[in-house]
Amino acid sequence: MNVMTENKLTERILSGSEAKLVSLAGNASARKNALDEFRRMGVPTKRHEDYKYINPEGLFRLGEFMAKANVVRPVTSHDVEEMTIAPGAAKVVIVNGIFIPELSKLDRLPAGVTVKSIADAVVSDAIAKKYHSTIANDSSDAFIAWNTAMNESGVFIHIAKGATCNIPVHVVHIASNEAASTFHPRNLIVAEVDSSLNVIESFDSIGPVKTLTNVVTEVMVHKGAKLNHYRIQTEGDAAHQMNTTCVVAESGSNYCTYTFSFGGAWVRNNLNISFTQEHTESHLYGLYVTNGNRVVDNHTIVDHAIPNCMSNELYKGVVDGKSTAVFNGKIFVRRDAQKTNAYQTNRNILLSDDATVNTKPQLEIYADDVKCSHGTSTGRLDEDAMFYLRARGVGEASARKMLVRAFAEEVVNNVPDEAIKAYLDNRLNHLMS
Amino acid sequence: MISIKNLHASVEGKEILKGLNLEVKPGEVHAIMGPNGSGKSTLASVLAGREDYEVTEGEVTFNGKNLIELSAEDRAxxxxxxxxxxxxxxxxxxxxxxxxxxxxxxxxxxxLDPIDPKQFLALVKEKQKLVELDGKLANRSVNEGFSGGEKKRNEIFQMAMLEPTLGILDETDSGLDIDALRIVANGVNKLRSPERSFIVVTHYQRLLDYIVPDYVHVLYNGRIVKTGPKELALELEEKGYDWIKSDAQNAAV
Incomplete structure (x- = not known):
């Protein structure tokens, strides 16, 4: 009975997708193959281990996101200005999954940095062609396959060997439509040997219409490259987001990722990092602040396939109202991955009786000469600290805010860019007042 | 200043204070001594408004206000x-x-209007000196990584900044070496004034060599069983608490 319903749901999505598929440019057979993968896997359900706490099936069952008419609710340059995070950043604007050159601002990019629509790049750019759809594997997740089949646009960011990009590249994702709909932006970031780049991906929505953004970002970090990758999610209450980021990191590189989930009705982040060469380093930071009925789920995978690599992960959550937060951190240390250093911490503060946190560190270690640790905690604000502050004349509301801010600040303090940090501080102030 | 009458308080259903009376007038320093478990720290916590403690009977008037009804922040x-x-x-x-x-x-x-930032910084500088608190400590996270002595000095520094009318020192001498004790006590002494009172809760007479009290009270089994001049502290140091205990028990019988 259940299986029937699931299949029906998948079929419903497929029929909508297939109808649209014929109108999409690009490699038709690749799209069809991806859709076949989607059919094979089906929409994940609660019985799917990786999706059991947030049940995407439930989202689709509501019949949302199925509208055929993709009528863009116009986005102005003023709207884009409002979404500024780091003044002076180069801006790539993607509305409903489509790269919009008129709203983008790329004139200040230094030499060696290429930013263009991925739809063009996969046709004309050898590097884009080489890596597109090789890092995110269609057969590993139905949402990746769906994105591969349906994506219309997105951004390709390339930085040449030894180049340094002195301004951040800000990819502004905006969901803005007149009817409920699903968008599939597809991005590819390639940092060549010894390059240095900061990429901000922000996610916003305009208007009350329900949207699902199923974004896939592939990242290739070559030897000795340094990439700071920010994901700042501040969508409105009608926006849903399925965010997949797949990263391959080579020797001597340093990939740092910062995920800030401050908005959206339903946000799922899949972040998969693979080390394919020795002496690679990666830092994963995350902060989610949830309230209302929101759902935020962070699934991370760090795959230590080879020796002498280091990963360090810190995710924190402030969970209020009737919201739900999920953290699942997988670390694989394969048999050959000796001398691995892998650390993971997830801490949550529950601010209400009706809020829920599901946290699961998952370390699978098959090598014996490694240093690995994980820690997780979920609790209320420290009563003793509250009393201490109040006993000095600080009111309950201010004391609570002070402690929550201090808790969240530990993640923000790891952000190396002062402008981004200032933006986050400001945002947190608004969230907590 | 503060008037405590027949105060009963319990924590987790267990009665700790069992009818405590204490009257402190402006400018006075009262020491509260007593054996372990007599209720000294409970008294301090109850007065400051810690919510784990329930006042079941009695009244506390602080500068004319019913203290028990005030939140911890309003008491401050x-x-x-x-x-x-x-x-x-x-x-x-x-x-x-x-x-x-x-x-x-x-x-x-x-x-009142918020304090002028410049005036605030000047105040910080001035008050830091009072307890010889390193400027770096004042700028760090609250007590994080402070030594025991630094934490206690930070308490007195905060007291100096907030300028209360009643300071309650809960075993401020515990964990302090003699130098730190002297610094802390000097800080407190500099804050003494005809308008400001102190309740000094301590286990040992040592602190009272530096902060000389007007009265010494012995707390035992949730009540003040003996009150005397500062010399009482010396007597307690010499003779211990056993004679107080047996006196109290005899009185109860």
Missing amino acids: REGLFLAFQYPIEIPGVSNINFLKTAINEIREYKG
């Missing part, structure tokens, strides 16, 4: 200050910002 705003026995470490909350917020919330309660 009315001029009560508790120096903690175990100051809490609060990572990520800056000592200075926290004090500024505290001062401004106290000022707001009194209908």
Whole structure:
């Protein structure tokens, strides 16, 4: 009975997708193959281990996101200005999954940095062609396959060997439509040997219409490259987001990722990092602040396939109202991955009786000469600290805010860019007042 | 200043204070001594408004107000200050910002404008000297990584900043070496004034060599069983608490 319903749901999505598929440019057979993968896997359900706490099936069952008419609710340059995070950043604007050159601002990019629509790049750019759809594997997740089949646009960011990009590249994702709909932006970031780049991906929505953004970002970090990758999610209450980021990191590189989930009705982040060469380093930071009925789920995978690599992960959550937060951190240390250093911490503060946190560190270690640790905690604000502050004349509301801010600040303090940090501080102030 | 009448208080259903009476007038220093478990720290916590403690009977009047009805923050705003026995470490909350917020919330309660930032910094500088607190410590997170002595000095520094009318020192001498003890006590002495009173809760007479009390009270089994001049502390140091205990028990019979 259940299986029937699931299949029906998948079929419903497929029929909508297939109808649209014929109108999409690009490699038709690749799209069809991806859709076949989607059919094979089906929409994940609660019985799917990786999706059991947030049940995407439930989202689709509501019949949302199925509208055929993709009528863009116009986005102005003023709207884009409002979404500024780091003044002076180069801006790539993607509305409903489509790269919009008129709203983008790329004139200040230094030499060696290429930013263009991925739809063009996969046709004309050898590097884009080489890596597109090789890092995110269609057969590993139905949402990746769906994105591969349906994506219309997105951004390709390339930085040449030894180049340094002195301004951040800000990819502004905006969901803005007149009817409920699903968008599939597809991005590819390639940092060549010894390059240095900061990429901000922000996610916003305009208007009350329900949207699902199923974004896939592939990242290739070559030897000795340094990439700071920010994901700042501040969508409105009608926006849903399925965010997949797949990263391959080579020797001597340093990939740092910062995920800030401050908005959206339903946000799922899949972040998969693979080390394919020795002496690679990666830092994963995350902060989610949830309230209302929101759902935020962070699934991370760090795959230590080879020796002498280091990963360090810190995710924190402030969970209020009737919201739900999920953290699942997988670390694989394969048999050959000796001398691995892998650390993971997830801490949550529950601010209400009706809020829920599901946290699961998952370390699978098959090598014996490694240093690995994980820690997780979920609790209320420290009563003793509250009393201490109040006993000095600080009111309950201010004391609570002070402690929550201090808790969240530990993640923000790891952000190396002062402008981004200032933006986050400001945002947190608004969230907590 | 503060008038405590027949105070009964329990924690988790267990009665700790069993009819305590104490009257402190402006400018006076009262020492509360007593054996372990007699209720000294409970008294300090109850007065400061810790919510784990339930007042079941009696009344406490502080500067004309019913103290029991006030929240912990309002007690502080009315001029009560508790120096903690175990100051809490609060990572990520800056000592200075926290004090500024505290001062401004106290000022707001009194209908005053926020403190001028320059004036605040001058005040910090001045009060730091009082307890020889390193400027770096004042700027760090509240008590984070402070030594035992630094934490206690930070308590007195905060007291100096907030300028309460009643300071309650809960075993401020515990864990202090003799030099730190002297610094802390000097800080307190400099804060003594005809308008400001202190309740000094301590286990040992040692602290009272430096902070000389007007009265010494012995707390035993939730009540004050003996009150005397400062010399009583010396007598207790010499003879211990056993004679007090047996006197109290005889009196109860």
